[in-house]
Amino acid sequence: MTAGGDVSDNCGINFASFALLSETGGPVNHVRTYKISDFGGQTTTCTQNVTVNDNVPPVMTAGTIAACYNSVAAAEAAALGATTAVDGCPGSLGKSVSTSGTCSAIITVTATDVAGNPASVTYNTRIDNTPPTVTQGTIAACYTTAAAAQAAALAATTATDNCPGALTETAVVAGTCSAVVTVTTTDQCGNSAAVTYNTRIDNAAPTVTQGTIAACYTSVAAAEAAAIAATTAVDGCPGMVTKTASTTGSCPATIIVTTTDQCGNSAQRTYTTTIDTTPPTVTAGSIAACYNSVAAAQAAAIAATTASDNCTGAVTKTATVAGTCSAVITVTGTDACGNSASVTYNTRVDIAGPTITTGTIAACYPSLSAAQAAALAATTYIDNCPGAVTTSVTSTGACPTTITVTASDGCGNSSSTSYVTRIDNTPPVISCKNSTVTLNNVGTYTLVAADVLNLGATSDNCGAYT
Numbered sequence: 150m151t152a153g154g155d156v157s158d159n160c161g162i163n164f165a166s167f168a169l170l171s172e173t174g175g176p177v178n179h180v181r182t183y184k185i186s187d188f189g190g191q192t193t194t195c196t197q198n199v200t201v202n203d204n205v206p207p208v209m210t211a212g213t214i215a216a217c218y219n220s221v222a223a224a225e226a227a228a229l230g231a232t233t234a235v236d237g238c239p240g241s242l243g244k245s246v247s248t249s250g251t252c253s254a255i256i257t258v259t260a261t262d263v264a265g266n267p268a269s270v271t272y273n274t275r276i277d278n279t280p281p282t283v284t285q286g287t288i289a290a291c292y293t294t295a296a297a298a299q300a301a302a303l304a305a306t307t308a309t310d311n312c313p314g315a316l317t318e319t320a321v322v323a324g325t326c327s328a329v330v331t332v333t334t335t336d337q338c339g340n341s342a343a344v345t346y347n348t349r350i351d352n353a354a355p356t357v358t359q360g361t362i363a364a365c366y367t368s369v370a371a372a373e374a375a376a377i378a379a380t381t382a383v384d385g386c387p388g389m390v391t392k393t394a395s396t397t398g399s400c401p402a403t404i405i406v407t408t409t410d411q412c413g414n415s416a417q418r419t420y421t422t423t424i425d426t427t428p429p430t431v432t433a434g435s436i437a438a439c440y441n442s443v444a445a446a447q448a449a450a451i452a453a454t455t456a457s458d459n460c461t462g463a464v465t466k467t468a469t470v471a472g473t474c475s476a477v478i479t480v481t482g483t484d485a486c487g488n489s490a491s492v493t494y495n496t497r498v499d500i501a502g503p504t505i506t507t508g509t510i511a512a513c514y515p516s517l518s519a520a521q522a523a524a525l526a527a528t529t530y531i532d533n534c535p536g537a538v539t540t541s542v543t544s545t546g547a548c549p550t551t552i553t554v555t556a557s558d559g560c561g562n563s564s565s566t567s568y569v570t571r572i573d574n575t576p577p578v579i580s581c582k583n584s585t586v587t588l589n590n591v592g593t594y595t596l597v598a599a600d601v602l603n604l605g606a607t608s609d610n611c612g613a614y615t
């Protein structure tokens with residue numbers, strides 16, 4: 150037979166009827182049953198024991214698995230699933246998988262055919278179930294943007310992993326004034342660990358309200374303090390808002406107050422004032438040696454004093470007087486900011502004339518000069534201030550004559566006293582007349598003036614005569 154084996158029949162065999170009826174048993178040892186008929190329709194069967202001798206291992210095709218797995222089981226399952234194996238002989242293939250290493254793991258998938266021929270493929274992957282070790286650093290108390298806070302938190306965070314390779318760091322921010330930045334570090338297998346930072350994210354400057362300050366200050370410090378006090382500021386986030394001031398110029402001065410929140414966001418307001426730390430320049434002139442009133446002395450000293458100032462605006466001059474006969478007048482020039490400078494003058498302020506004591510002179514003098522000399526000599530005087538006192542004498546009339554003695558101090562104050570006398574240097578004019586007398590009983594007679602004088606022709610320049 151062409152198919153092998155032997156066959157015989159007494160009536161001849163129909164070879165076309167030869168066929169395989171069944172095949173039983175395993176892939177290595179199985180039993181085949183054949184049939185064949187003769188031309189008379191008689192059929193018979195035979196069995197064949199077949200032993201397969203297979204020494205060709207399966208053909209294995211490696212697929213693709215992920216770069217990393219969190220467990221050996223997952224990695225091996227993936228390797229098994231990715232691997233195909235076919236064998237030239239029937240029968241199921243036995244598959245096994247084994248793993249060596251972790252971060253650089255090698256997974257071996259082995260397929261074995263029925264005859265025990267093995268074949269393998271290997272996969273390189275990573276098996277990492279350990280998250281990175283993350284170390285928290287320090288970030289600032291405040292940032293003006295979420296991006297800056299994230300960047301700082303990322304930079305402050307360090308991480309190491311049990312396996313080599315780059316770690317991925319990400320940061321997210323929740324909140325603003327009390328923000329929490331979460332930095333998550335992820336290894337190449339997706340294992341992650343996180344740390345958090347508390348900070349503030351504030352990009353809004355304080356809201357500033359400008360007040361008013363005075364027109365003038367005598368120091369930069371005082372002006373800046375006033376400008377700071379006049380400025381109020383509130384911020385969207387809690388915490389102190391700091392205020393600082395800077396000044397340019399003096400007459401006028403510009404003061405800028407800067408308010409800054411705890412994140413460095415700032416807003417400014419500008420004030421204009423005058424800062425004058427320099428007193429006026431006061432120059433003394435000359436005044437008289439003496440004045441007879443306080444007001445006159447003050448007015449003279451003020452008028453004699455010149456003043457100028459470094460800033461525009463009037464300089465006010467005032468004067469005070471101390472003392473009298475040796476008076477000191479202080480003239481003070483004050484600028485618009487209250488800075489002042491003074492000069493002094495020495496003079497006399499004398500408001501009292503000499504004190505005069507009137508004496509006594511004769512009732513009559515033969516000459517005016519004699520009478521005046523007598524009046525001067527009879528008069529004594531003393532002044533309240535030291536210094537020369539001058540005298541003068543005036544007269545009016547003759548019979549009688551009023552002689553006035555005036556004593557003047559050096560300040561124009563004077564006192565006077567008067568004397569009444571007679572100045573008579575002219576003898577009477579007399580005219581006698583004849584007279585006839587009659588003796589009385591004792592032999593005498595009496596003559597009165599009218600008996601002697603011709604009264605109509607008798608006179609004196611001073612009037613009365615005796």
Ligand SMILES: [Ca+2]
Nearest residue numbers: 277279310336
């Ligand atoms: Ca890891």
Ligand SMILES: [Ca+2]
Nearest residue numbers: 351353384410
């Ligand atoms: Ca703010």
Ligand SMILES: [Ca+2]
Nearest residue numbers: 425427458484
């Ligand atoms: Ca000044």
Ligand SMILES: [Ca+2]
Nearest residue numbers: 501502532558
């Ligand atoms: Ca006087």
